[in-house]
Amino acid sequence: MTHDSRLTTYSPPRDGFITHIGRRSLETFRAVADVPTWSPLLVGQMRRLGVDSVPIALFIAVFTGIVLSLLSSYIFTGAVPLYFVGALVGKTVMMELGPVLTGMALAGRVGASIAAELGTMKVTEQVDALETLAYDRNAYLVVPRVLAATLMFPVVTAFAMAVGVTSGWITAVNLLDLSTPEFFKGLRMFYQFKDIWFGLVKSASFGAAVALMGCLQGLDSKSGAQGVGQSTTRAVVLGCEAILVLDAFWALVLL
Amino acid sequence: MIQLDGLTKSFGAQRVLDGLSLDVPDGRNTVVIGYSGSGKSVTLKCIVGLIEPDGGRVLVDGGVVGEMSREELAELRGRIGYVFQFAALFDSMTVAENIALGLARRGHDRSTIARRIEESLAVVELPGTEGRYPAELSGGMRKRVGIARAIALKPRYILYDEPTSGLDPVTSAVMDQLMVRTRDLGVTGLVVTHDMRSAFRVGDRIAMLHEGRIRQVGTRAEIQASDDPVVRQFIEGRPGQMAAAAPRRAPG
Numbered sequence: 115m116t117h118d119s120r121l122t123t124y125s126p127p128r129d130g131f132i133t134h135i136g137r138r139s140l141e142t143f144r145a146v147a148d149v150p151t152w153s154p155l156l157v158g159q160m161r162r163l164g165v166d167s168v169p170i171a172l173f174i175a176v177f178t179g180i181v182l183s184l185l186s187s188y189i190f191t192g193a194v195p196l197y198f199v200g201a202l203v204g205k206t207v208m209m210e211l212g213p214v215l216t217g218m219a220l221a222g223r224v225g226a227s228i229a230a231e232l233g234t235m236k237v238t239e240q241v242d243a244l245e246t247l248a249y250d251r252n253a254y255l256v257v258p259r260v261l262a263a264t265l266m267f268p269v270v271t272a273f274a275m276a277v278g279v280t281s282g283w284i285t286a287v288n289l290l291d292l293s294t295p296e297f298f299k300g301l302r303m304f305y306q307f308k309d310i311w312f313g314l315v316k317s318a319s320f321g322a323a324v325a326l327m328g329c330l331q332g333l334d335s336k337s338g339a340q341g342v343g344q345s346t347t348r349a350v351v352l353g354c355e356a357i358l359v360l361d362a363f364w365a366l367v368l369l
Numbered sequence: 370m371i372q373l374d375g376l377t378k379s380f381g382a383q384r385v386l387d388g389l390s391l392d393v394p395d396g397r398n399t400v401v402i403g404y405s406g407s408g409k410s411v412t413l414k415c416i417v418g419l420i421e422p423d424g425g426r427v428l429v430d431g432g433v434v435g436e437m438s439r440e441e442l443a444e445l446r447g448r449i450g451y452v453f454q455f456a457a458l459f460d461s462m463t464v465a466e467n468i469a470l471g472l473a474r475r476g477h478d479r480s481t482i483a484r485r486i487e488e489s490l491a492v493v494e495l496p497g498t499e500g501r502y503p504a505e506l507s508g509g510m511r512k513r514v515g516i517a518r519a520i521a522l523k524p525r526y527i528l529y530d531e532p533t534s535g536l537d538p539v540t541s542a543v544m545d546q547l548m549v550r551t552r553d554l555g556v557t558g559l560v561v562t563h564d565m566r567s568a569f570r571v572g573d574r575i576a577m578l579h580e581g582r583i584r585q586v587g588t589r590a591e592i593q594a595s596d597d598p599v600v601r602q603f604i605e606g607r608p609g610q611m612a613a614a615a616p617r618r619a620p621g
Contacts, residue, residue: 247471248444
C-alpha cells in the first residue's frame with residue numbers, strides 16, 4: 115500500500131504536472147467524505163475567501179461598467195442605435211467580464227493568500243503536526259477552502275454583475291446622450307436568464323480552480339521564504355491560466 | 370515497542386539512511402545522537418509515516434507502518450506524540466486550541482478536553498497560558514507547549530525532534546527534566562539530538578547515527594566509555610577529521 119497522499123514532506127512531485135494535479139485533486143475529492151473534519155471550518159473560510167473579497171470585486175466592477183458603457187457608445191455612434199449600449203453592457207458584464215475579471219482579481223487575492231498560508235504551514239512543519247494529530251491534511255486544509263471558494267465566487271460575482279451594470283447605466287445616463295428607459299430597453303432586448311447562470315456557473319468553476327491551485331502550490335512549497343514566495347507566484351499564475359482555460363471550456367460547452 | 374529494521378532513504382543522489390536498525394524498548398528514553406543533517410529527523414518521520422522509507426521496515430507494537438491503511442495509520446498516530454524541533458504550533462490558534470485539536474479528533478467531550486489542557490500545561494509548568502498565541506511565547510515556552518500538546522493525548526510513545534536546540538542552558542535543563550518526568554509517567558521516549566549534555570541527562574540508552582546507520586548503541590555509561598573514534602569525537606565535540614565523519618545532509 116502506498117502512502118503518496120501524506121508523503122509530500124520531503125518528496126517533490128514525481129509525476130508530470132497534469133498527473134500530479136489530477137492525483138491531488140482526486141485525494142481532495144476523496145477527503146470530502148471526512149465531513150466532521152472540514153464542516154466546522156467551512157463558514158470561516160466562506161467569510162474569509164468570499165465576503166472579504168467583495169470590496170475588490172466591486173471596485174473592479176464599477177470601472178468595468180464605466181469603460182464598457184463609454185466604449186460601446188464610441189463603437190456604436192453613427193452605426194447602431196445608442197440604446198444597444200445597454201445590451202452590450204449587460205451581456206458583457208454578466209456573461210464574460212463580470213465572472214472573468216472577478217475571478218482574476220480573486221485569483222490574486224484568494225490564490226495568493228491560500229498558497230502563502232499553507233506554504234508557511236508546510237515549511238514550519240504545521241502540516242506535519244496536523245497529520246501527527248491524525249488529521250487528513252486534505253480534509254482539514256484543502257476541502258474547506260475549495261468548497262468555500264466554489265460557493266462564494268458566484269456570490270461575489272453576482273454582486274459584481276449588479277454593480278457593473280449599474281455603473282454602466284449611471285455612466286450612460288450622465289455621460290452619454292442616453293436616457294434610463296433607452297438603456298433598459300437595450301438591456302432587456304437581448305436578455306436571457308441563461309446570461310446570469312452561465313456567468314455564475316463559470317465563476318463557481320473559477321473558484322474551485324483558484325482555491326485548488328492555491329492549496330496544491332502551498333502544500334508543495336519548498337523550504338524557506340523563497341520557496342513560499344515561488345509557490346505563491348505559481349498559485350496566482352496557474353489560477354489565472356485555469357480561469358482562461360475554463361472560460362473557453364464553458365463557452366464551448368454551454369453556448 | 371518501536372523497531373527500525375534496515376531502513377534506507379535517499380533524497381536524490383543523497384543516501385541519508387543506509388540500513389538503519391534500532392530497537393526502542395518500552396518505558397525508557399532512547400536517545401539518537403548524530404551530526405546535523407545525518408537523518409535523525411527523517412528517522413522520526415519514518416516512524417509516524419510522514420516519510421516513506423525506500424527500504425526496510427518500521428514496526429510499532431508489531432504493526433508494519435508501511436502496510437497500514439489510512440485508518441490504521443490514524444490510530445497509530447493516536448499512540449505516538451510528536452514534539453517538533455521548532456514546536457510547529459498552529460500560529461492562528463491559542464495554546465489551549467493547539468492542545469485541544471488532537472483531543473477533539475479523538476472525540477473527547479469538552480470537559481475532558483478542558484481537564485486535559487489544564488493537566489498537560491501543569492506538567493510543563495505553563496499554567497495560565499491557555500489564551501496566549503504562539504507568537505506571544507518564547508522559544509522554550511513554545512517547545513513546552515509542544516510537549517503539552519503531545520502528552521495531553523496520553524500517548525504510549527513520544528518522539529522528540531531536537532528538543533533542546535536553540536535553547537539556553539537553563540531552559541534546556543527544564544526540557545530535559547520534562548522528558549525524564551514524561552518517561553516516569555510510563556511514556557516511551559525517542560529523542561534525537563546533537564546536544565550531548567541533554568543526551569546524557571535524558572537517555573537510558575544512547576545510539577549514535579553515523580553514515581546512515583547505527584554506529585554504536587548502549588547505556589549512558591557504555592557510550593561515555595566508548596573507544597569508537599567516531600563516537601568519542603562526537604561526544605567530546607572535538608574538531609578534526611570532519612571529512613571522515615562528514616554527515617550526509619538530509620533535508621530539514
